[in-house]
Amino acid sequence: MEFLEKSKAVKLRSHLDKYLVADDDKVEVRQSRNGASRKAQWVVELVEGKDRFVRLKSCNGRYLTSTTIPFLLGMTGNRVVQADLEPGSEFTHQWEVIRDGFQVKFRSWCGTYLRANGGTPPWRNSITHDDPYSSSTQNWVLWDVENVKLLEDSDSFSSSVSDGFCVWEPPSPMAVISVKSPMKNSQLQKNSEKFMSGMDFFLNAKAVRLRSHHDKYLLAEEDEESVTQDRNGSSKNARWVVETVPGYDFVIRLRSCYGKYLTASNQPFLLGVTGRKVLQTQPGRLDSSVEWEPIKDGSRVKLKTRYGNFLRANGGLPPWRNSVTHDIPHRTVTQDWVLWDVDVVEIHVQSSPRQNPSAPPLPHSDSLDFEPYTKSLQFSRQQSSDSNVSSPSKAEGRIIYYHVAEDNGSVEDEGMQGYSLVFKGSGVEELTRKFEEETGLEGIIVCCRSPLNGKLYPLRLDLPPNNVTMQVVLVLPASTVAREFEQQGLL
Incomplete structure (x- = not known):
């Protein structure tokens, strides 16, 4: 909580080095690399009577709010929006600040965390609140806090920077974050x-x-x-x-x-x-x-x-x-x-x-x-x-390299090696579950590309023996290419 309690306004940077921004429609929130934009600045309001809880108000004057609306039907993660402070629903605008090393997590009223999603559209740059079920998404709920100075006579913000890092305003020994100076012990003794x-x-x-x-x-x-x-x-x-x-x-x-x-x-x-x-x-x-x-x-x-x-x-x-x-x-x-x-x-x-x-x-x-x-x-x-x-331990299983396809089945930089995982089994269903755990996506279709015509086809048979290294492409269930598979009777 010491990251926010002395701050008037902040910027929140995700694990993707993108900032939490409020759209001009006064409803949507997303990620953007433009941290200099006014949309990336959030006013911090402490919740009275709750030590570690804050409200975050956007440049549009609305609050960061956790909803019960699914981001995509059939998938985990609910929408996070900008909303007005309404009597009876104040709890949806409150976020519990939990420190994790030099970063923080924001926990909503229902126990889920503010999450910056990666991957392909529509996940790319989206913001939801969810639990990081798989190890690969643990860092998706971690945020770096950069502090900005709120001018009393203006609606705009100006950054206050020292040694490449933003500092609290007003300055105090507790608040300064510096490249050369981790947080002082006197401020952390209580915790x-x-x-x-x-x-x-x-x-x-x-x-x-x-x-x-x-x-x-x-x-x-x-x-x-x-x-x-x-x-x-x-x-x-x-x-x-x-x-x-x-x-x-x-x-x-x-x-x-x-x-x-x-x-x-x-x-x-x-x-x-x-x-x-x-x-x-x-x-x-x-x-x-x-x-x-x-x-x-x-x-x-x-x-x-x-x-x-x-x-x-x-x-x-x-x-x-x-x-x-x-x-x-x-x-x-x-x-x-x-x-x-x-x-x-x-x-x-x-x-x-x-x-x-x-x-x-x-x-x-x-x-x-x-x-x-x-x-x-x-x-x-x-x-x-x-x-x-x-007796050194030796990893068993085959290495499988993979890419995630776009909506039309195309893959950026497919000629490159891509991501990889080690898989010990041979069944396609087991491999699919492994990929779902690895990527945080549900309902994905594991495909291979035909060497004859270059088209994608879903894997249906068991994997080849002898732990042969493979390269596959993951197709999202709501994509155009997945619907084509259904029309062709491949699923």
Whole structure:
């Protein structure tokens, strides 16, 4: 709630880097990349008697409202519109603000979330309120808050920018969001139980190892620049010194054995694909690129950058294999790629006159023999490093690349590889359910393109054996090409 409680007006940016805007018809809301438009600015009104609830008023003087009207018949998600404040229906204009790392979620009166939809029309750029049922749509309900300054003598807004980020008006220590300054600990003490969950993994930790879902460790390469994954967790290169940011909670820095910091750079890992390089650097001035926010996810942790990306351990074929990037996992198959097990290998000694003499001795700071002590720590999930090294898990199933077709069946950039998932079965119905979970779309038709005439045809037979890699096209049930399939008796 601290993102909004001192703000007079805001802009809300979705995971697609598009802004929530109010249309001129004074009814519809949608997403747009034009964040400079007045339509993208929303006045914040606090709800009296409810600590975390707000109303958002558009430039048209109407309120962001959650309705019970389906966005599309037969599909999940109800419409979000602009509406006047009416007695008896005030609850439909109220949104509960829930913080998620450096972003927020807006929960409606019925427990669903304000969602920015992607995909093909009519989903593209639409706004609904819904629950993110699949892992691939979890980020669709997350919003970045940019604050604007409301002029008292004008109906227009003007942006107030500092270091590339907007700041609260009036300024206060609690409100300023800066590239170099995560939120101050003094402002988050009241909510420490909620926001410190990810820091539990690093409590009193002086050095740690980070183990990915591939059972490989985050390693600082000998070139003193690259960062990779490796199964050799006993190497000194797998050891990362934990530093807290002075004056701030819930943010850490990780320093390699070469004295350099784990850094989220702006360099693309590969041109034309998502994911940016993670490096070891020693900047002259420590900034937000070397700061990571731990977020608890069950018994593991995610490390989030100031810009909303996560430290990700990549799998697959070279050059992806063993690489480490920072990115947002949009697809189900990559959700676990941002999860890390934390093995604490050295702790800060707390001097105490009543220290238990029978407690095991703490490892020396320059010692690499930390395995016995690591296993004794309650907040380390390591069971047996040796067994993890000797029996790596291997993904089973075939890789299926896919595109989502337009209304007429055409596919943009079909020559490119597209999205992918790993599928272990062979039945078309099972594959269809997998795609529905992956994309968040319902009733889709899985098709392949004929090599003879280039036309799309629905898959009807089981998939070929031997886990052959495939490429398919997903057709929406309400599209023109789907109706043509029905007329031809293909469905």
